[in-house]
Amino acid sequence: MEFGYFSMPSHPPERGLKEGHEWDLQTLRWLDELGFTEAWIGEHHTAPWEPHPAPDLLVAQALLQTKRLRIGPGGFLLPYHHPAELANRVAMLDHLSDGRLMFGIAASGLPSDWAMFNVDGMSGANRDMTREALEIILKLWSEEGPFHYEGKYWKVDKPETMFGFLKPHILPLQRPHPPIGVAGLSKNSDTLKLAGERGFLPLSLNLNPAYVSSHWDSVEAGARKSGRTPWRGDWRLVREVFVAETDEEAWRLSVGSMMGRMMGEYFLPLLSNFGFKEYLKHSPEVADSDVTVEYCAKHNWIVGSPKTVIEKLEKVYHDVGGFGQILVFGFDYKDQPEAWRTSLGMLQTEVLPKVKHLLPAKPQGALAAAQ
Secondary structure: OEEEEEEOOOOOOOOOHHHHHHHHHHHHHHHHHHOOOEEEEOOOOOOOOOOOOOHHHHHHHHHHHOOOOEEEEOOEEHHHOOHHHHHHHHHHHHHHOOOOEOEEEEOOOOHHHHHHHOOOOOOOHHHHHHHHHHHHHHHHHHOOOOEEEEOOOOEEEEOOOEOOOEOOOOOOOOOOOOOEEEEEOOOOOHHHHHHHHHOOEEEEOOOOHHHHOOHHHHHHHHHHHHOOOOOHHHOEEEEOEEEOOOHHHHHHHHOOOHHHHHHHHHHHHHHHHHOOHHHHOOOOOOOHHHOOHHHHHHHOOEEEOHHHHHHHHHHHHHHHOOOOEEEEEOOOOOOOHHHHHHHHHHHHHHHHHHHOOOOOOOOOOOOOOOO
16 A cells, blocks of 8 residues: 545635645645655636646646655546647646656536536536547547547647648657546546546545445446456545544544534535535435534544554455555645644654555456556
8 A cells, every 4th residue: 555645735715825835835845755656636716625726837846846756637627628738738747747747637526617617517518528638638649640530529630740840749758648547426437437448547535435435346347348457556545634643632633623624614515515425424324414524534534543544544445345545635734734744754654564565466467557
């Protein structure tokens, strides 16, 4: 098992945009120093608690301030970008990264974002646009000759050379492309089926482990369509994690601090409006009103002393059938920076050595992810 990071990025609404950006950069520097493997940065346009509309701005700066950490958007919301423009921008960013870039994609799930960009998310058009945009991007990166693509949402050309010297020429440094990750939330997730079908990295968002175990079914269903054999070691699980010297201190610094505030003021009301609270329950009999911050901390979060966190990680690993990486869900602890830095450090120094052996065996015939 390895540890990475998943940042929406999350900031309280009163946090200035530049202040929040600087906190994210500081956290990414810490992750690099502490030996975390990777970090994913989200994109949102109309959520004050998730205020970063351009993850590549943060990624580009962070790549210059880190040495080993793999970083990428997690992900670009493909319905809101012209695929030819994004293909060139991601390829350029891959060169700036010296090959440390990852390319996360998502279909977008906020109705307020759909409204801003006039995307019919209720009908699933956002998912169709995501598939079409990705197909165009991969085609631009892989096909040498000129072509014309006319889809339902975009028309794109890779033109012939003009005047003997004007031509498409920007390709990723990593061939055929950077590792591609896709995040999923719901049961029978279309994006996780896409991950299995194309051999991309599946990322399961922070829900109850009993529910998340169904996500691997979606990956396998997609893989069957293309004859692939997926490997659980490629599977990333996003979890809320906080480590402190004692269980009591960890509870105080998580439930009683920014983790609890964000969940109570934003994330739980958001999931409730979507009718998604069931995804947080350890049992269907639990009433929606009982799904509180404290309930999530008890049943879904991984918080406590190193010993407690190790035990919880082992249980999640066995409950879902195995995975390769925990992505720590990022929070804004700008007002308590040492608490967040200490938690990240203890996770690497005191927890990782005891869980590193947990890694699914690679099945014979499995294809490498992100190819």
